[in-house]
Amino acid sequence: MQEHYYGNPPRIERGWRHHMASTDGRAYLDMVNNVTPLGHAHPRVERAVARQLRRLNTNSRFHYAAVVEFSERLAALLPAPLDTVFLVNSGSEAVDLAVRLAIGATGRHDVVALREAYHGWTYASDAVSTSIADNPNALASRPDWVHTVDSPNPYRGRHRGEDAKAYAAEAVRTVEELAAAGRAPGAFISESFYGNAGAVALPDQYLAQVYAAVRRHGGLTVADEIQVGYGRLGSWFWGFEQQGVIPDIVTVAKAMGNGHPLGAVITSRAVAERYRDQGYFFSSTGGSPVSSVAGLTVLDALRDEDLQGNAVRVGTHLKARLEGLARRHPLIGAVHGAGLYLGVELVRDRVTLEPAPEETAELCDRMLDLGVVVQPTGDHQNVLKIKPPLCVDRAAADFFTDTLDRALTELR
Numbered sequence: 001m002q003e004h005y006y007g008n009p010p011r012i013e014r015g016w017r018h019h020m021a022s023t024d025g026r027a028y029l030d031m032v033n034n035v036t037p038l039g040h041a042h043p044r045v046e047r048a049v050a051r052q053l054r055r056l057n058t059n060s061r062f063h064y065a066a067v068v069e070f071s072e073r074l075a076a077l078l079p080a081p082l083d084t085v086f087l088v089n090s091g092s093e094a095v096d097l098a099v100r101l102a103i104g105a106t107g108r109h110d111v112v113a114l115r116e117a118y119h120g121w122t123y124a125s126d127a128v129s130t131s132i133a134d135n136p137n138a139l140a141s142r143p144d145w146v147h148t149v150d151s152p153n154p155y156r157g158r159h160r161g162e163d164a165k166a167y168a169a170e171a172v173r174t175v176e177e178l179a180a181a182g183r184a185p186g187a188f189i190s191e192s193f194y195g196n197a198g199a200v201a202l203p204d205q206y207l208a209q210v211y212a213a214v215r216r217h218g219g220l221t222v223a224d225e226i227q228v229g230y231g232r233l234g235s236w237f238w239g240f241e242q243q244g245v246i247p248d249i250v251t252v253a254k255a256m257g258n259g260h261p262l263g264a265v266i267t268s269r270a271v272a273e274r275y276r277d278q279g280y281f282f283s284s285t286g287g288s289p290v291s292s293v294a295g296l297t298v299l300d301a302l303r304d305e306d307l308q309g310n311a312v313r314v315g316t317h318l319k320a321r322l323e324g325l326a327r328r329h330p331l332i333g334a335v336h337g338a339g340l341y342l343g344v345e346l347v348r349d350r351v352t353l354e355p356a357p358e359e360t361a362e363l364c365d366r367m368l369d370l371g372v373v374v375q376p377t378g379d380h381q382n383v384l385k386i387k388p389p390l391c392v393d394r395a396a397a398d399f400f401t402d403t404l405d406r407a408l409t410e411l412r
């Protein structure tokens, strides 16, 4: 039941920095692995985790320094009043817990989510996942406590360009209508930069306006930073900074452990304390000594190797080169994104924006033949999502662009 990338997936057995190697001796440039921001097989993580495995790995009801240090380091990355950390093992768990925290703290059971979203596979994180690419029945089968608002996509949505400000007004209206019907939402959840829709920045002021409406009616706001946070966007460590807002609850995972299972929910003490009304929080391996050491080492390496800076430098170069390709290949409708989270959107017609999913799939297969791992995203599966390890260098960015140029030329 576990699905793969590709109809005929290569058997990948090794990784090094932003490269992967298969058992039949091929090397690939990895343009999708946002779970390994430091790059594959990072020696510092390997040494730290091995050392900790030799010393102690146990459940988090014991008291040890690493869990405290890691939690403090995480909290220090967030603005006040976000100072209280729950450690879990994955993004789905983090979103599930965030939804439970919001429901627990507000006593309200309705949640507003964006369409075209993916937030995880557990009951609550799946309930707020609305992407029809992941689940064709998603919109017809949400539980009645989940209310969806339009995917605020300024490129291909119902409101484009300057008109994209209408998305916030519509989402605010949904919140007001729910409140008027006695179902004011306990939470609004969204990615803070729309990764799942293809690395699309939310319209200016979108989160500020929607968060204000949700809070006016006593609800809490959740920023899912699982894909876009942790320095990947280059200019911002967290996606919500790009929107100039501070959420009530932040979910993080993927990048945190460089592939080791690790996730977190960070909120204010006031919200966290309400969790006690629902029981107590315990996750056997969430924040274990090994997980905490992995998390600390990732933060140290991100800082020491200036990988957020690298996301700006290489990401800016890569985006400019991709925009250059767009001038020559009409199939490229737009290049979205920031830092090292980019999306190349493929369309059959730049006026109608008819999506090109078959062409996108064909390109991904051809790119694999040519030694590059890249995959589609979005409800139409027509956006190449580009989210490589943050150590990717300029030479790799050039190789990627040249290979895409070749594959696009052959496609024509």
Ligand SMILES: Cc1ncc(COP(=O)(O)O)c(C=O)c1O
Residues within 6 Å of the ligand: 090, 091, 092, 093, 095, 118, 119, 120, 121, 191, 195, 196, 224, 226, 227, 253, 254
């Ligand atoms: C935005 C977002 N939220 C949550 C998740 C779920 O994370 P995990 O796969 O670690 O459970 C994902 C996974 O792709 C994601 O992209």
